[in-house]
Amino acid sequence: MGEKFRALWRKTVWAWSPESDRESSEAIVKNFWLHWFPAKVARASMDWNYSFWLGTASAALLLILTVTGVMLMFFYVPSTERAYGSIKDLEYAVSFGRLLRNQHRWAAELMVAVVYIHMARVFFTGAYRGPRAVNWVVGVVLFLSTLFLSFTGYLLPWDQLAFWAITVGTSIAKQAPVVGPTIQFILLGGHEIGQQTLLRFYVLHVFFLPVFVWILFGYHMWRVRKDGGLAAIERLRDTRTMVAKATPKTKSYSLFGITPGTSVQVMSSTGLEESDQVFSSPNMSRRIALVFLVVFNITLIAALMFNAPLEGLANPSVTPNPAKAPWYFVWLQELVASTTIRLSGFAVSGALLGGILLPGILLAVLTLWPWLDRSPRSAEGRWLAPERKRQNATFAVATILIIVLIMVGVYLRGPYWKIYWPSQPRPEMPRLY
Amino acid sequence: MADKNESFEAKDFGWMVAMSVLFLVLVAVCFWREFGTDWGSYQQEFPQLLGHYGKIEDARNFRAGIRQIWIPKIGVTDRCITCHLGYEWSSVLPARIVEPLKPHPMNDWIAKHDFAKFGCTPCHGGDGFATTVNGAHQGGRGWEDPILSRALATQYGLTMGEMIQMRCNFCHRHDVATPGMEEINLAKQLFKKKKCLVCHVVEGRGGATGAELTYVGDENPELLNFAHVKGEHTFFNWNVQHLTQASVVSPKTQMPDFNLKPEESRALTLMLLSWRRLPYPPEYIPDPAAAAAATQPSPTATPTPATMPSTH
Numbered sequence: 241m242g243e244k245f246r247a248l249w250r251k252t253v254w255a256w257s258p259e260s261d262r263e264s265s266e267a268i269v270k271n272f273w274l275h276w277f278p279a280k281v282a283r284a285s286m287d288w289n290y291s292f293w294l295g296t297a298s299a300a301l302l303l304i305l306t307v308t309g310v311m312l313m314f315f316y317v318p319s320t321e322r323a324y325g326s327i328k329d330l331e332y333a334v335s336f337g338r339l340l341r342n343q344h345r346w347a348a349e350l351m352v353a354v355v356y357i358h359m360a361r362v363f364f365t366g367a368y369r370g371p372r373a374v375n376w377v378v379g380v381v382l383f384l385s386t387l388f389l390s391f392t393g394y395l396l397p398w399d400q401l402a403f404w405a406i407t408v409g410t411s412i413a414k415q416a417p418v419v420g421p422t423i424q425f426i427l428l429g430g431h432e433i434g435q436q437t438l439l440r441f442y443v444l445h446v447f448f449l450p451v452f453v454w455i456l457f458g459y460h461m462w463r464v465r466k467d468g469g470l471a472a473i474e475r476l477r478d479t480r481t482m483v484a485k486a487t488p489k490t491k492s493y494s495l496f497g498i499t500p501g502t503s504v505q506v507m508s509s510t511g512l513e514e515s516d517q518v519f520s521s522p523n524m525s526r527r528i529a530l531v532f533l534v535v536f537n538i539t540l541i542a543a544l545m546f547n548a549p550l551e552g553l554a555n556p557s558v559t560p561n562p563a564k565a566p567w568y569f570v571w572l573q574e575l576v577a578s579t580t581i582r583l584s585g586f587a588v589s590g591a592l593l594g595g596i597l598l599p600g601i602l603l604a605v606l607t608l609w610p611w612l613d614r615s616p617r618s619a620e621g622r623w624l625a626p627e628r629k630r631q632n633a634t635f636a637v638a639t640i641l642i643i644v645l646i647m648v649g650v651y652l653r654g655p656y657w658k659i660y661w662p663s664q665p666r667p668e669m670p671r672l673y
Numbered sequence: 674m675a676d677k678n679e680s681f682e683a684k685d686f687g688w689m690v691a692m693s694v695l696f697l698v699l700v701a702v703c704f705w706r707e708f709g710t711d712w713g714s715y716q717q718e719f720p721q722l723l724g725h726y727g728k729i730e731d732a733r734n735f736r737a738g739i740r741q742i743w744i745p746k747i748g749v750t751d752r753c754i755t756c757h758l759g760y761e762w763s764s765v766l767p768a769r770i771v772e773p774l775k776p777h778p779m780n781d782w783i784a785k786h787d788f789a790k791f792g793c794t795p796c797h798g799g800d801g802f803a804t805t806v807n808g809a810h811q812g813g814r815g816w817e818d819p820i821l822s823r824a825l826a827t828q829y830g831l832t833m834g835e836m837i838q839m840r841c842n843f844c845h846r847h848d849v850a851t852p853g854m855e856e857i858n859l860a861k862q863l864f865k866k867k868k869c870l871v872c873h874v875v876e877g878r879g880g881a882t883g884a885e886l887t888y889v890g891d892e893n894p895e896l897l898n899f900a901h902v903k904g905e906h907t908f909f910n911w912n913v914q915h916l917t918q919a920s921v922v923s924p925k926t927q928m929p930d931f932n933l934k935p936e937e938s939r940a941l942t943l944m945l946l947s948w949r950r951l952p953y954p955p956e957y958i959p960d961p962a963a964a965a966a967a968t969q970p971s972p973t974a975t976p977t978p979a980t981m982p983s984t985h
Binding site: 242246286325328329331332333335336339518522523526527529530533534536537540541544557558559561668669670671672673 | 681682683685686688689692693695696699702703706707739741750752800802803804805808819825829891893894895897899905906907908909911946
């Protein structure tokens with residue numbers, strides 16, 4: 241039954257099928273999409289339980305965000321007078337406008353999470369060693385770019401939520417030593433949030449950052465191949481070295497000529513047994529299409545079920561109580577608040593310690609970790625290797641602490657930044673009438 | 674080789690089919706949601722109603738879709754009329770028709786305010802952009818201009834018409850008195866009688882003892898002390914109680930207790946709430962002298978410029 245159905249599917253979908261292996265390979269080489277990938281890919285890399293395909297999911301989200309973002313650009317007006325109205329128009333008058341905005345919003349928030357989880361996966365599998373260290377740094381930069389992309393997009397609806405979240409965020413940036421005020425001035429295009437800020441954030445959000453992320457994503461993917469594919473195969477290579485085999489001398493061609501070092505074939509394919517590999521097309525291309533489809537469905541379900549937040553029009557004279565940063569920065573706000581020391585009237589702002597120094601140190605350690613990690617190579621490409629027990633635990637604890645801080649900031653902080661448990665009634669903030 | 678690929682192919686193919694089916698279902702849901710509008714049924718009903726009252730030609734020419742009154746110069750995009758279709762048919766449709774198809778009541782001063790020039794939200798509040806019942810009437814967090822519904826007015830012991838007078842005064846602020854705006858007219862009289870300007874600055878005049886009141890309607894209610902306010906914590910209640918007995922609401926205040934009647938403090942509150950920074954261009958602002966001449970035939974009621982600062 242299954243076989244018949246598949247045959248029918250092929251008949252309906254494919255106009256042509258290759259007669260020989262040569263025809264098959266030519267069909268792949270001639271096709272841009274199919275030629276994107278290596279000819280063969282290790283079975284170990286295809287394993288759901290190794291990578292959870294989180295990088296592919298991130299790429300899928302980037303694509304969804306780019307497409308929905310370009311569509312939103314046809315309606316959005318980056319002016320303080322019309323931005324809010326154009327969002328209202330999208331919600332109420334544009335065909336599928338609300339859906340489009342919802343999908344863009346949830347895909348963006350999901351991307352921040354998925355990119356981080358992807359990074360956590362790479363950490364827990366120790367997949368940043370040796371030549372892959374460069375790609376780890378590229379990944380950290382991509383993660384920061386994702387945060388900044390999300391942050392710049394946060395201002396665009398020009399509602400109270402956006403206005404005050406950016407006020408909080410840029411005020412934290414101001415606390416950086418020496419360069420802080422300059423950074424804030426450059427971000428805001430002045431001393432306070434206004435039309436010039438909106439325009440800056442808009443241009444960063446729709447042009448510079450997406451182009452940067454797409455280019456860096458391209459490089460990230462290219463490095464994955466040049467560094468020998470997923471680190472999952474490293475363990476396999478050890479077991480396969482028993483088989484004596486003359487490795488063919490190969491060269492690898494990059495955009496800039498011949499790259500030194502080991503080539504893809506040596507590391508990922510020919511070093512492995514035939515039985516360790518499958519053809520990328522259709523196995524990997526089908527898998528990638530599947531991941532894209534799953535991610536698209538998830539964002540679509542989120543868009544159908546939950547509306548993107550939109551509060552009242554931005555009002556510089558009325559501060560919401562409490563004003564919160566976007567959730568992925570709320571842990572910084574929480575750190576700033578909890579490191580601010582008050583002694584009988586004197587207040588030592590925690591913005592420098594909590595907002596700049598602590599996250600700065602975390603980021604520096606994260607970026608340089610491939611060179612600080614002294615664990616044996618046998619820990620590479622394995623989930624939670626016992627050799628890396630301590631660092632994995634540290635990473636997990638740090639992540640959990642950040643999540644706890646985010647939860648506290650998002651769910652427990654009420655008016656005047658006080659803690660309110662879900663059972664506690666929050667004081668009613670005064671209304672107009 | 675092929676048989677080993679089979680494991681991937683069979684599993685992934687099955688998932689692919691399942692996800693594709695889910696995708697198609699989701700697309701169907703998207704379309705269902707897009708066309709399942711709040712206004713669809715009202716727009717089906719309305720031409721039948723027009724036909725029933727003899728407007729067969731208009732009923733035939735009725736086209737379904739989102740409708741709006743768009744007045745860029747006062748920032749109005751009012752899609753209220755997408756559902757409130759009967760608004761300009763008061764000459765044809767009887768007033769007993771229920772909302773949203775009910776015609777807008779008509780009288781002399783409503784007739785002077787052309788719907789096409791003023792829209793809906795400048796008088797009624799609410800979210801003009803919205804095309805959903807909840808979106809237009811209930812609003813969400815950070816809702817700035819709640820709709821002045823009957824329920825809201827009743828909460829403060831007012832009728833909806835009286836509550837709306839607050840918004841009439843956006844443009845009629847400088848009239849001495851305006852026909853149809855009894856609440857505000859009372860407030861303006863009290864404002865003079867109680868000599869508020871002795872302590873408060875309004876539009877550059879008055880004493881500096883109290884707070885400046887020129888744009889008091891824009892004030893952030895969170896900055897006020899609600900510790901001694903009875904009832905709901907609203908700007909409205911604060912003002913009503915503060916105007917009646919300032920010493921109770923703000924124990925340290927220098928403001929005397931005027932012991933106003935409830936209707937007097939309500940009227941003054943409506944006027945104070947109307948004093949906001951607003952986008953209305955000069956052609957929307959009536960000539961205060963003309964309004965005074967029309968409504969104040971008695972010369973004794975007209976203030977002399979020497980003793981009274983114009984009007985508020």
